[in-house]
Amino acid sequence: MKVITHAKNLIANNRFARSVLVLVGGTAGAQLLAVLAAPILTRLYSPESFGMLAVFVSVVSLFSVVAGLKYELAIPLPEDERDAAALTILSLILIFVVAVISAFCLYWWGYTLAEAMESPSLAAYLWLAPIAVALTGIYNLFTYWAIRLKEFPVIANTKMRQQVMAIATQVSIFKLGGLGLLVGYVAGTGMGVISLARKVFGRKSWGSQPIERIGYVLKRYRNFPIFSTWGGFLNTAGAQLPPLLFASMFGAAYAGFYALAHRLVAMPMGLVGQAVGQVFLSDASEQYRSGELAFTLNRVHKILIKLILPPTAFLILFGEPAFSFVFGDDWGMSGEVASWLSLWMLMAFTTSPLSSVFIVAEKQHLGMIMQALLLVVRVTGIGVGVYYEDFMLAVILFSVFGVFGYLVYQIISFRVLDMSWRVPIINYFLAFVFIFSLIFLSKRYDLELNVAAFSVFLFFSLSYYFVLLKGFRNA
Numbered sequence: 001m002k003v004i005t006h007a008k009n010l011i012a013n014n015r016f017a018r019s020v021l022v023l024v025g026g027t028a029g030a031q032l033l034a035v036l037a038a039p040i041l042t043r044l045y046s047p048e049s050f051g052m053l054a055v056f057v058s059v060v061s062l063f064s065v066v067a068g069l070k071y072e073l074a075i076p077l078p079e080d081e082r083d084a085a086a087l088t089i090l091s092l093i094l095i096f097v098v099a100v101i102s103a104f105c106l107y108w109w110g111y112t113l114a115e116a117m118e119s120p121s122l123a124a125y126l127w128l129a130p131i132a133v134a135l136t137g138i139y140n141l142f143t144y145w146a147i148r149l150k151e152f153p154v155i156a157n158t159k160m161r162q163q164v165m166a167i168a169t170q171v172s173i174f175k176l177g178g179l180g181l182l183v184g185y186v187a188g189t190g191m192g193v194i195s196l197a198r199k200v201f202g203r204k205s206w207g208s209q210p211i212e213r214i215g216y217v218l219k220r221y222r223n224f225p226i227f228s229t230w231g232g233f234l235n236t237a238g239a240q241l242p243p244l245l246f247a248s249m250f251g252a253a254y255a256g257f258y259a260l261a262h263r264l265v266a267m268p269m270g271l272v273g274q275a276v277g278q279v280f281l282s283d284a285s286e287q288y289r290s291g292e293l294a295f296t297l298n299r300v301h302k303i304l305i306k307l308i309l310p311p312t313a314f315l316i317l318f319g320e321p322a323f324s325f326v327f328g329d330d331w332g333m334s335g336e337v338a339s340w341l342s343l344w345m346l347m348a349f350t351t352s353p354l355s356s357v358f359i360v361a362e363k364q365h366l367g368m369i370m371q372a373l374l375l376v377v378r379v380t381g382i383g384v385g386v387y388y389e390d391f392m393l394a395v396i397l398f399s400v401f402g403v404f405g406y407l408v409y410q411i412i413s414f415r416v417l418d419m420s421w422r423v424p425i426i427n428y429f430l431a432f433v434f435i436f437s438l439i440f441l442s443k444r445y446d447l448e449l450n451v452a453a454f455s456v457f458l459f460f461s462l463s464y465y466f467v468l469l470k471g472f473r474n475a
Contacts, residue, residue, distance in 0.1 A: 030163035031267050037167040041181075042260065042327040044171065048119075049178040051243070051252030054259035055117045056125070056182050058240035059106070060132040065236040067098040067137030069225035073359055074217070075141075076148040077285050081203065084148060085210035086217045088141065088200065095137035103130035117247040117255075125179055128186050135190040142196030147282050151199055158192025165191040227364030234371035238378045242398060245379075249386045258395070260327070261337035265315065265345045276300060280353040288360045294417040297353065301410075301424065304350040305431050306468055310461040315342035316438045317457070321448055336392065339442070343399040346435065347406035354413040361416050370409040377405035 042050075068091040075084045106113075106126045114123035139158075146155050166188025173180040242262075247255035280300060287293040314322075315338050323335025358367030381401035385394020410424040 030159040033160075033163045033167055034267070035264070037171070038260070038264065039326050039328075041167075041170060041174075042331055044174040045178070045181055047253040047256030047260075047330070049181055050256035050259050051247055051254070052119045052122050052178040053181040053185065054243035054255045055114075055119050055122060055247050055252075056129065057185065057259075058244050059113070059126070060129050060136065061236050061240045062233070063098060063102040063129070063133045064136035064140075065232045066229050067095040067133055068092075068141060069094050070228035070232055071217070071221060071224055072141040072144045073228055074221040074224055075144040076282060077221075077360070078217075082210045082213050083217050083220075084145070085203070086213035087221070088145065089211055090214050090218060091141045092138070095134060095141065098137065099130045099134040102133050103127075106130065117244060118252050119247060121178065125182050128182055132186045132189055135186070135193065139189065139193050139196070142193065142200055145200045146196055149199060150282055152279065154195060154199055158195055161195075162188045162191040223362060223364045227368045228359070231358075231364060231368035231371040234368065234375045238371070238375040241375075241379060242382060245382050245386065246391065246394070250391050254391050257331070257334045258337055260331060261323070261334040261341055265338050265341040266348075276304065277352040277356065280356055284356045284360045293357070293360070294414075294419050297357065297414070297417060298419065298423060298427075300353055301350060302427050304352065305346075305427055308346055308349045309431060309434065310464060312342045312346045312435060313438055314457060314461075315339050315345070316435070317442050318453070337395050340392075340396050340399045343435070344402050346431070347403055351406050351410060351413075354410060357413045357416050363416055366412060366416065370412055373408060374402070374405045377401040 071087050071091045071094065075087050078084055078087075106129055110126040111120075111123040114120050114126070143155060143158075146152070166184045168184075169187045170180050170184030173183060176183070243255045243259055246258050280296075283296075284293060287296055319339030319342070320332055320335035323338060324332040327334065355367060358364055358370075378398055378401065381397030381399075382394045384397050385391065407424065407428070411421045414423050415421060
């Protein structure tokens with residue numbers, strides 16, 4: 001009862017916490033469905049099918065990240081809503097153009113790409129990719145409108161609808177093999193667009209001829225296509241290149257092992273990290289102008305580090321046996337991958353709000369440089385593993401090198417707000433000591449996931465979160 005009371009008091013007195021909770025609630029339901037469906041899907045589809053999906057998602061992501069040329073990122077920023085409406089029209093035009101370009105590219109080079117990725121059967125289904133590119137771009141565009149309007153319940157509802165549609169489709173047409181996973185992904189992506197569009201096109205600003213403002217916003221926010229587009233592309237390339245490289249170098253099955261591990265390890269980002277980042281962005285412009293953003297950023301950074309520690313510890317200690325138990329013995333390697341990806345999870349989760357700093361400070365060129373750095377360190381780590389023809393070495397170095405890349409990213413983000421480079425290092429110190437001690441322990445001793453071990457871990461995790469919640473309440 002004390003935990004519930006503390007939580008209610010914290011939420012009632014903190015609008016930021018309320019907004020995050022709304023997004024977390026909707027996302028948590030969607031992620032819970034994904035967790036419950038995963039053991040079913042891994043028994044309906046083979047690792048090769050998941051590898052095909054991973055390659056497809058990577059291709060779609062690389063095109064969709066430049067659809068709109070990142071003008072949608074500027075939608076929460078202008079005080080005049082007519083400018084936000086003009087940015088919407090401009091973005092929709094650009095999304096359509098990019099989708100058409102992707103269709104031509106995949107028509108001419110799709111088969112070559114599928115062959116290179118060791119997934120020749122994917123070539124016949126790449127016609128779905130331009131549809132997914134357009135739907136993803138439009139959904140992201142309308143999401144930034146919802147962030148501007150602080151319509152976080154609407155965003156939360158769309159996430160649930162997307163997951164329900166994706167899972168229902170994938171389960172119902174599993175006899176189609178890998179195509180079933182692709183169709184489910186596209187169907188899920190498209191869900192939620194209509195709900196968000198109603199919130200956008202019902203605004204009065206659309207009656208004030210926003211099309212006349214397109215020329216102004218095109219020039220006013222020109223740094224977004226110049227720098228943020230490349231930054232977004234580099235970020236997406238860093239996230240999506242691993243399954244492409246694993247498929248081409250080790251085979252589609254290994255891409256499937258990585259894809260399942262990444263899907264579940266990335267869950268905390270979808271559950272809390274992305275929610276925090278979106279709510280953070282909705283207030284960041286105002287706080288930057290008032291000089292309060294540095295304090296908020298440092299506080300959020302510390303909170304995120306504390307929140308992510310138990311899931312990170314669980315994956316390090318019990319990742320491999322947990323995956324084998326839940327998804328079947330064939331997926332044990334995904335558990336080993338997940339245990340190392342937990343390092344990536346720790347850093348990516350705590351970096352979630354920081355990209356907003358470059359946006360509101362209009363220093364997108366720094367954001368682009370940081371994304372380039374992350375891409376280089378990730379590819380370098382995988383490259384070493386490929387050189388030695390060792391899949392797990394590639395995964396390990398991908399995560400370890402990523403820790404250093406993210407740390408530099410965070411130091412630069414804090415420096416943009418005139419904070420010391422020591423701040424993120426100090427924030428991480430105890431967490432790093434704890435996490436790397438667990439890695440040493442887990443690799444020295446073979447740990448098994450049983451009822452006793454899980455019960456002890458659950459007890460300590462709940463106690464940890466209880467103490468953490470009391471600290472938030474008293475802060």
